[in-house]
Amino acid sequence: MRLLKSQIDQKHGAGFATLLPEEPEDMWHAYNLIQPTDHIRARALRRVSKVSDSGTVASQRITLELTISVTSCDFDIGSGQLHVAGRVASENEHVKLGSHHTLDLELNRKFTLEKMGVEGSDKGGGWDSVALQQLREACDTDRRAELWAVVLGEGIANICLITEHQTILRQRVEVPVPKKRKGYSTHDKGIEKFFSITLATLLRQMEPSTSNSQPEKTIPLLLASPGWAATAFLQYIKAEATRTSNKALLARVPSILVAHSSTAHVHSLSEVLSSATIMAKLSETKYARETALIDRFNTLLRLDDGRAWYGPKQVESAVQGGAVGRGGGVLMISDSLFRAQDVKERRRWVGLVDQVRETEGGEVRVLSSLHESGKRLEALGNVAAILTFPLPDLDEEEDGAVAANGGVDDVDGDMVV
Amino acid sequence: MGVLRAKNVGYDDEDGYGEEEEYYDEDEEETPGMSDEDREQLQTGTLKVKEGLFGSDVTVTDAQIQEALWHYYYDVGKSVAYLKNKYGTALEEKAVTTPKKQKTPSRFDQVVEAIPATPKSATGRDPSFLPLYLQESSPCTAPRLNMYIGHLVYPLADLTNYMPASPSPGFFWDTPWFGVPSHRLGEITIEPRLPRGRLLGGSSKPSKLAALAAARKKKQEDAKNATPATNVETDKAVTLLDKLTLKSRENGPQTPRGASSEETPAPRKYLRKRSPSPIQVPKRVASPPPEPAKPLITFPDLRAQPSAFAAVLCGLDSPCHESPETVNSFPLPYTALPDFKDANPFAGPSPDDILSVTIGPKPKPARRTSDGHDLTTSMEKTVIEESTKVRSKNLNVVVEFNRSGLKRMANFVVIGHVDHGKSTLMGRLLFDMNVISQRSIDKLRKEAETMGKSSFALAWVMDQTSEERSRGVTVDIATDYFETDTTQFTILDAPGHRDFIPNMIAGASQADFAVLVIDASTNSFESGLKGQTREHAMIVRSMGVLRIIVAVNKMDTVAWSQHRFEEISRQMLAFLTSASFSPKRITFVPCAGLTGENVTRKADDPNAKWYTGETLIEALDASELPKRDLEKPFRLTIGDVFRGGITTPVSISGRIDVGTVQVGDNILCMPARETATVKGIEVKDCPVDWAVAGQISTLHLVDIDPVHLRLGDVVTPISSPIKLYKSFSAKLLAFDHVIPSPVDVYRGRLQAEGTVVRLDALLNRFSGEVVKKHPRIVKPGEVARVRVRLERELPLEVGGRVVLRFRGETVGAGVVEG
Structure with a gap:
């Protein structure tokens, strides 16, 4: 994303920024930046009907610059399209004020995002710290790492594109592979068919998108599977590339990484990305860092020494208690919380982030909800914290529920499970 | 005789030795036909001729003189x-060739003597002496035939009498038009009306040109023969014979080049078989006359008259048309043997009977007969009705099952750490x-040895995919069956490798009990206890x-140490009881x-004497087996979807969890919500x-459509x-x-993918009471x-068992509550 022009009042958070999205991922950033009640001005295509004096209706499609006040945002992960719905905020000769319009933000077409500032309860949140950081991140074009990953097992393959902020499941391939049976050789045939379909799908997905104007860069490819499916698939790719003399594919073969995952499901990616071999080979990337962070949190949680907490209430009370501060305090928060439709909700989390960052001096990590690490955080209630010192039981729940005979094991009986 | 001679003469020019051999032949065949008077005349004639020739x-x-005399009466x-004409013209040559000619048979003799057991013909003549063309042309079959049907000694005269003069048209009756097998290929030699190379007009004199050519040929031959003269005589003879075979190849059916003289009869044997003449031979046998079996059906002669071309080519006369009956009935030569006649091949039990006796009766047919219902016939009926709707027979399966008196059925899963020897x-077990x-x-062992994994041979009984064999690791569940006197067992051989625990779970979900295999050797047991020995045991328990x-395996590697066995038993017992297996339901077997x-x-x-327990x-x-729930609605979890064959394009397999199913049932596949009809059921193939x-x-x-069927889907009756x-x-x-x-x-x-979204409560392990809320x-x-x-x-049922895993580790296992 390129920042063409901006005028932001630091004090009140009011102002506008004119942005030019260049990559599909920029749409994701835009999606995170745009809040309800913000104003967006962009080029729009609208069907306008005119009633002539004689009463005939002539309708035509015209392009026009349109400013709308956002009511909702819709992001399609697969295609990377962002639809912003709202009501027209500035009248012109074709469109009346207050009429509805849905803007489709497009790549390489600039738009202007205006936030109204903190004043007035009906207005949006303005350019708060989180929004400004997101804007910075969005416009930072240096750190761009992308990775194609295929997580596969017998008869199932997930083709994913991992970018800085997103893990996009581009295609899921499911081919029924007959299980081994006595005296039948259908299994090997099924595997062969599965590989050929997967490779064809992968190649189709990896074809450079025409919309991308930037010079084509080779994105590394990672194959991960339980057992030896990934190795076998790599061999299949090699054989196919040689057989069909596909030079482009043949050139890629040496750079393909093979990793081990425990299942063929997408969430095994977190396991793959945190493995030492892959970490060493891939540059320091956001998703790798986030995965490592969540792993560290899980380890602490298992130790159960009261230094790892998750859940909104618990984390908030920990922050109030000053435990997420200098010297190792980390607040992990999912970006989905900042997309809250409710302005108050967003303010709550922005406030928490500001408190940790500014007053406590702790570290804040906003995890992308589209990565596997973000999904794991989502399961934990979208927010978690590593504390600098152990806090006693933060559970507000009554402890009196412990049954009187809770500690006594009735050894003779069968277990309930 | 006349015919015979005419034929023989025809070959003279082509075969350098033909001439003299013809002489032998004639001499022998001639002599018996001559009267004493003839002989006397010959004797005197010879003397006179000698006198007449004396000057020249x-x-x-x-x-030769006698021959000439015979010709000229x-x-x-x-x-x-x-004689002057014949032998005088080629004077010098004759001088050389005559002794040569006489020598040649002696070489043949040597060869023949070098062959130990050359069969002698019935007449006592050595067949090798027969001119080659004779051996290959049908009129001479008689002595040959005697060789091949050695036991049947027929008077030669008898046989020769019935030899047809020319190959009958039946010769080609079963010959295909195209792609004639090589052994059937033969050169058609048109027999000249007149001896070739002789003068027309019936004179037996060869033309001068022919004589000249023959002489030149002989000269060349002699020059060739002369070169290896230093060699051992037999060698020469062999080479000579080789040449002969070469020649004979030009002539007619091929003898393999360079074939030793022992082999030379072999191709002839073929010819004998194919030629129609021997067919008739047994029919005419006098001594034990096996009446030629009259064909039951007389075939109308469908063959057309030979074309003019064919007639010219084969020299056929129309009366030679042989009726096909003679060909259709084909009494083999050995049928006349007393051994053959007396033999009764069906007196004893058939090989199948012997086999079935050793194997024992098959379970299925036995059950069917005990059913009272003729299930076999009804089964066939349903198969025939393929095209129409499959009709249910509305059996009361529970009643049928109770009545069938089946052996009890048990499925067990074989679990344990990788390389502890589960598959082996x-x-x-299956082998024994x-x-x-x-x-x-033996075959598997051989294959395993070629891959350098001889110890894996037994495991390959279960591990059948190429990947499993090359890696030496079980990947997927293998199913196999065996039965003892009381129980039909189904083995579910689970993979031990940690990556394939999902497959192991699939196997464990079908099992009634488990066999935990443990490697007794040092360190293996300990590493297993940290690894999948532990995980598998806990999974099967929670399933x-x-x-x-x-099964404490590989006891041979620790010399059947009782100490080791007890140590393992102790540790495992402690672990298994902690995993809430009841001690009375645990058995240890080394x-x-x-x-x-x-x-x-x-x-x-001998080291294993201490163990007296069960095998x-x-x-x-x-x-002991858990009770089956037959009354509940049918549930089957799909374990595999495959194409069984052209008649069964969609097949699913899996264990029936509860209930019963019969052919013709309508079923519902969940979660696809698609219905289907059961066309056929197979149990143990x-x-x-x-x-x-x-x-x-x-x-x-x-x-x-098979796209609606996925692994793990549940098949149910439409009603429930x-x-x-x-x-x-x-x-x-x-x-x-967690x-x-x-x-x-x-x-x-x-x-399936899922998420643990909430920890609701900690429970008491045994009473199930809530200990703590929201841990x-x-x-x-x-x-x-x-x-x-x-x-x-996903299709789930209250009380169903699930296993939750994350990042390759089993997080927990439990029971669905709803």
Whole structure:
């Protein structure tokens, strides 16, 4: 994303920024930046009907610059399209004020995002710290790492594109592979068919998108599977590339990484990305860092020494208690919380982030909800914290529920499970 | 004689030796036909001719003179002129060739003598002496034939009498138009009306040109023969013979080049068989006259008259048309033998009977007969009705099952750490139970040795995919069957490798009890206890398996140490009881899968004397089985979807969890919500009419597209479908720390993505009472109620068993509460 022009009042958070999205991922950033009640001005295509004096209706499609006040945002992960719905905020000769319009933000077409500032309860949140950081991140074009990953097992393959902020499941391939049976050789045939379909799908997905104007860069490819499916698939790719003399594919073969995952499901990616071999080979990337962070949190949680907490209430009370501060305090928060439709909700989390960052001096990590690490955080209630010192039981729940005979094991009986 | 001679003469020019051999031939055949008077005349004639020739330098033998005399009817003058003409013209050559000619047969003799057991013909003549063309042309079959049907001694005269003069048209009756097999190919030699190379007009004199050519040929031949003269005589003879064979190849059917003289008769044998003449031979045999079997059906002669071309080519006369009957009835020569006549091949039991006696009666047919219902015929009926709707027979399967008196059925899963010998032990078990033949074991052993993995041979009984064999690791569940006197067992051989635990879960979900295989050797047991020995045991327990047999394997590597066995037993007992197996349901059996000791037979090893307990097979037999729920609505979890064949394009297999199914039932596949009809049922690869809970069966379906069937789907009756869940609550036994996180949910073959969204409560392990609400984390060994949300709707039932895994570790296993 390129920042063409901006005028932001630091004090009140009011102002506008004119942005030019260049990559599909920029749409994701835009999606995170745009809040309800913000104003967006962009080029729009609208069907306008005119009633002539004689009463005939002539309708035509015209392009026009349109400013709308956002009511909702819709992001399609697969295609990377962002639809912003709202009501027209500035009248012109074709469109009346207050009429509805849905803007489709497009790549390489600039738009202007205006936030109204903190004043007035009906207005949006303005350019708060989180929004400004997101804007910075969005416009930072240096750190761009992308990775194609295929997580596969017998008869199932997930083709994913991992970018800085997103893990996009581009295609899921499911081919029924007959299980081994006595005296039948259908299994090997099924595997062969599965590989050929997967490779064809992968190649189709990896074809450079025409919309991308930037010079084509080779994105590394990672194959991960339980057992030896990934190795076998790599061999299949090699054989196919040689057989069909596909030079482009043949050139890629040496750079393909093979990793081990425990299942063929997408969430095994977190396991793959945190493995030492892959970490060493891939540059320091956001998703790798986030995965490592969540792993560290899980380890602490298992130790159960009261230094790892998750859940909104618990984390908030920990922050109030000053435990997420200098010297190792980390607040992990999912970006989905900042997309809250409710302005108050967003303010709550922005406030928490500001408190940790500014007053406590702790570290804040906003995890992308589209990565596997973000999904794991989502399961934990979208927010978690590593504390600098152990806090006693933060559970507000009554402890009196412990049954009187809770500690006594009735050894003779069968277990309930 | 006349015909014979005319034929023979025809070959003279082509065969350098023909001339003299003809002479032999004639001489011999001639002599018996001559009267004493003739002989006397010959004697005197010879003397006279000799006198007549005396002046000239022509040297001829008595035989030649006699021949000439015979031709000219003892006219001395004519004979002298002929002889002078014949032998005088090629004077010098004759001088050389005559002794040569006489030498040649001697070489043949040598060759023949070098061959130890050349069969002599009945007439005592050495067949090798027969001119080659004679041996290959049909009129001479008689002496040959005598050779081949050695026992049947027929008077030669008899046979020759009935030899047809020319090949009959029946010769080609079964010859295909195209692609004639090489052994059938022959050169057609048109027999000249007149001896070739002789003068027209019946004179037996060769033309001068022919004589010249013959002489030149001989000269060349002699020059050739002269060169290796220094060689050993036999060698020469052999080379000579080789040349002969070469020649004969030019002439007619091929003898393999360079074939030793021993082999030379072989191709002739073929010819004999194919030529029509021997067909008639046995018919005419006088001594034991086997009446030629009259063909039951007389075939009308469909063959057309030979074309003019064919007639010219083969020299056929129209009366030679042979009726096909003679060909249709084909009494073999040996049928006349007394041995053959007396033999009664069906007196004893057939090989099949012998086999079935040794194997014992098959279970299925036995059951059918005991049924009272003729299920076999009805089964056939349903198969015939393929095209129409499959009709249910509306059997009361529960009643049928109780009446069938089947042996009890048990499925057991074989679990344990990788490389502890699960597959090998099961391969051994199947081998010793005679499910696998020695032959296939030998084959596997050979294959294993070529891959340098000879110790894997038994494991390959179970591990059948190329990947499993090359890696030496079981990947997927292998299913096999065997039975003892009391029980039909189904083996589910699970993979031990940690990556394939999902497959192991699929196997465990089908099992009634488990066999835990443990490697007794040092360190292996310990590493297993940290690894999959532990995990597998806990999974099978939480899958609801109560009975476990611990097979302490590879006892041969620790010299059947009692100490080691007891140490392992002690540790395992402690662990298994902590995993809430009841001690009375745990059995320990020491065994050695590779050698087969204490698997089906007691150990032979003297070190194993201390063990007096049961063998593995006895322990299996002693297992008590859970009660089957036949009355509940039918449930089958799909374990495999495949194309069974052209008539069964959609087949599913899996274990029937509860209830019963029969052919013709309409079923519902969940979560696809698609209906199908059961066209056929197979249990243990045998078609049956119905199947009951506990059986691992294959259902052939119709009226459904296979895309609707996925592994882990549940098949139910339409009347009582299974409920689909998007999220469920489960009572979970934690194997590891449980926190809300994404997990893999396993239920049988079903693998799904899900998320533990909430930890509702910690429970008391035994009473199930709530100990603590909303725990932050569930520690290993604790029981908790958790909420799991699934990515897609799945068929689940209250009381169903699920396993939750995350990042390759089993997080917990539990029971669905709804």
